[in-house]
Amino acid sequence: MKQYSSIQGAHEGRRNFLKVSGGFTLYIGVSGILPGLISCEDRKTIERTLEENPLTAWVRLSPEGDLTILNPAAEMGQGSMTSLPLIFAEEMDADWSRVRVAFSPQETEIYGSPGWAPDTKLMFTVGSRTTNSYFDVMRRAGAEARYILMYTAALHWEVPLEELTTEPGYVLHPASNRQMAYGEVVDKLEIPESIPANLELKSPEFYRLIGRDLQRKEIPEKVDGSAVFAIDVHLPDMVYGVLERGNLHGSAPTLKNETDIAAMDGVLKVVHLDYAIGLVANTLETALEAKKRLQIDWGDAQASGFDSAAAFGDYEQIVSAPETGEVIVDTGDVNKALESANSRLQADFRNDFIYHAQLEPLNAVVRVGADGQEAEAWVGSQQGPDAKLGLPELLGIAPEKVRINLQYLGGGFGRRSMNDFITECALLAKEVAPSPVKLLWTREDDVRYGAFRPMSLQRLRICADSRGSITGLSHCVVGDGGNLVASGIHNDHYNIPNQFAEWRETRHGVRIKHWRSVGHGPNKFAIESTLDLMARELGRDPLELRRELMAESPRALATLEKAAEMADWEAPSPEGRAKGVAFVEHGSLGTGICEISLNRDSGKITVHRFWCAVDPGIAIHPDNIVAQMEGGILMGMSSVLHERISIRDGRVEQSNFNDYQLLRMEDAPEQIETAIIASEEHPEGVGETGTPLVAGAIANAFLKLTGKSLRHLPFTPERVLQVLNNNNA
Known part of the structure; x- marks a missing residue:
């Protein structure tokens, strides 16, 4: 294997290890975070030191060559228990078959990830940020572990460190045809006084683990019931x-x-x-x-007397008021673009409160x-x-x-x-x-006193010039919670020269909280639906319109083209069916296309197929990316077609899953197909990319199928029938 670490000399070392029953255990941390390894001489010293310094490492290596890599993130089905240790193991050149994973101690100074705010680290598994924020941390930690092992072997063999390399689980000296298993290094361990700050990390062409479909580490124990929740x-x-x-x-x-x-x-x-x-x-x-x-x-x-259905009337007054709210986007001159436009339209979109409905109470x-x-x-x-x-x-x-x-x-x-x-x-x-x-908490406790994704209203105004090109987009969102309702309002991958977006605040005393993809779900629904409404107004194909808007965003455009290819966009759908498209940027970039049918008597929408293409940057664990996209799409379908919390006289009307409906297995699509467009860009999260794709894709398919526009989430059969029977919809 090619030598990819830059080794800058050997330092006078000191032997530091923890002697435990059955041998020695190596604890390796990250330079600049940990003070160093703990030095122990006997069992009592070990126990006392561990009690005083329980935070010692990212990895434990036994003399038998078994490794335990610590995972600093929550594991809630999104795969962090595999993806983060996999990054570490890649740089360490660890034998993945010998790796087990455990949760790290909850200590921010050691195990937190950067990037939340200047000089701020957090242990916070939210926002699809886990892989993104820990990628560099875990790479550096794994590279340092490898460096220490090579440093020790170089001293033991009395050879220049630069002559050494590694294969999974082994330090190698090619010149003398010698090798030393990682476990053998433990009782010879020498710790350098310092580790080079500029350790060279692996280039993607040398990856052995990243990009492979490996079994997730926690799945066997979840299957056999031994996993502890x-x-x-x-x-x-x-x-x-x-x-x-x-x-x-x-x-x-x-x-x-x-x-x-x-x-x-x-x-x-x-x-x-x-x-x-x-x-x-x-x-x-x-x-x-x-x-x-x-x-x-x-x-x-504060919530006494609040009626969530009636509140939309108040929201309409707020969105129509001349006052401006908190400005989020202000590019070009939207008002001027609207005044001079050849075509323009305005549309309002609504969404109800929804409950998290996590399986474990x-x-x-x-x-x-x-x-x-x-x-x-x-x-x-x-x-x-x-x-x-x-x-x-x-x-x-x-x-x-x-x-x-x-x-x-x-x-x-x-x-x-x-x-x-x-x-x-x-x-x-x-x-x-x-x-x-x-x-x-019983399920009734959680439904009645939950912390919901907030209801909101979005008013969008869009315009185009005489050539049918989009020239302006104005977006006003009304609701409680700031970022809870306003995230996802940006259009960084659409080249629209004049854009304005604002948030206007309301408060009702109802408990609210981040829900998967936060404001992206309602706001991307509104944006993507508005684009299709405008495409229909202009007589343009909605995919072609997006292709034009993405001309300067090649990565986004690649997801659009791939999804269109997968769905065979140009081919007509079977009788009674139609396709709709939507694009989302939420960490990863993704385009989704669905094919639906409609029972015009009952108002039930059926999603038959869903295709999506996602660009996550470096694809750490492709099989898990596919699983996350599938899960996100199904959760999106559940929220788009069924889920709603209603409040009357300040009180939550739903109590359990008998009156808070979720997507059933019989209503899942016949097929969900995901294509990964991997690159060498910094990896992004995918846990929240699939969910907000769904509303826009279904609404746009419905528009194509019926000529009518769905504008209030969820699309319950009653609302669908109301739209079908409304000639002005």
Whole structure:
């Protein structure tokens, strides 16, 4: 193999290792982050040092050659447990068959990723940023591990380090035909005083692992049931907690029968919160039974009287007001372009609140020490701005005395980046310390007191010149949450010379949170639908219109061309069917095309086939990219065709999956086909690229099939029939 590291001399080393039962274990970190390796001489020193410095490494290497690579990101089905260690193993030249993966400690200074803000690192698995933000970190860490192994071998063999290279799991000295397995290096380990800052990293042509379809590391244990999710955690002497939060967000409770509840057999504690009544009991069944018997008077809240359906009337007044909101995009002169345009149109688009619907109910286990000075939590979290999830400040405990044990997540989608369920558990655990408490949200709890993707209204105005070229686009979004409703409003890959975009704020007191792809879902739906409406107005093919707009964005254009090829865009669809196209940039670039049919009696839309082409930059794990695109498209279909939360008199009307409908297997497309257009560009996330493709593609296919425009998400059969029967739609 070609030597790809630039080795700048050998340094006088020192032997540093951890001696554990069965041999030595090598802990390797990242220069500039870790102070160095821990040096230990006996078992007591090891235990004391590990207790004082539990944060030592990205990788553990045993004398047998087995490696454990630490994953700093949440694993919620998106594949970080494989993709990040794979990047590390690539640069280390590790034998992938010998690699196992474990969660890293939740310590931002060591395991955080850069790029969130200047000089800021976070452990935060959101926004399709995991692979993107950790790519350079994991490459550097893997390269340093390889350097240390080669450095040790060079000293042992007494040869220049520059003469060494590696093959998976081995250091090689080609000149003398010698090799040393990585495991053999451990008991000879020499640590350099420093590692060159300019270690040369692998060029893509030398990749052995990146770009290959490897089995994900966590899949076998998920299949055989041995994978541990937070809900599986059971500790000795564990008790159970539940909360009654009502369904009027922010309402304060007054408990009327506390004496009776506290006297119930098995009830250990009644806990009053500003917005809920908490219960701790010796069994979950007891806690839930006590919850049913609570008699609570609920106070008013900001959300009192709010009606989500009627609110769109208020939104229309806001979007029509002359005042300008927060300006997000201002390029050229949109008003002038509209005034001088040959063709122009205006369209409003709406979307309802939607719920995250993650499979695993929200839960956590927290134990607070008897003296209140230390705590430990077992959680499935997408982490957050504080790697200790807010527990030190909440409990008044030093951060180093709080330990977070990250578990697998049974779905996140942004909901588990909000750690309210963890802080609630900690508050209950504090009341019954030192007994560990498992808190569970029932599905009804989560639906009624969820944190939803916000409702919004978008008004778009678009114009074209006499040649049929788009010259201006104005986009105003009305809703609560800033970036929650305004993200995805940019059109960086469409060459439209005059653009203006703004956000106008509303507040209703309803809990809101990031939902997969955040504002991209509603906003890309509005943008892509508007482009097809304009193409129809101009008598132009909508794909050809996008081809013109993407002329200066070759990577975006390549996804459009590939998707069109896959879908055979030019070929007519079977009778009663039509195709629609949409483009999205959300980290990765993607174009999606779907083919639908419509039952004009029932109003049901059926998606038969979906084709997508995605450019993720470097394709770390292609098979997983395909899986993520497929999952995102199916989730997009569910939200576009079915899912909605409605609020009347401030109260959530839905309660469970009986009245919050999800996509069923029988309604999944006959085929989803994904093409990856990989490059040597920095890798981007794909977890949120597929979802926002769907609404625009379905709406545009519907427009082609019927000549009518769907403008309110979700496209329920009732709304579809209303549009079909409205001659002005």
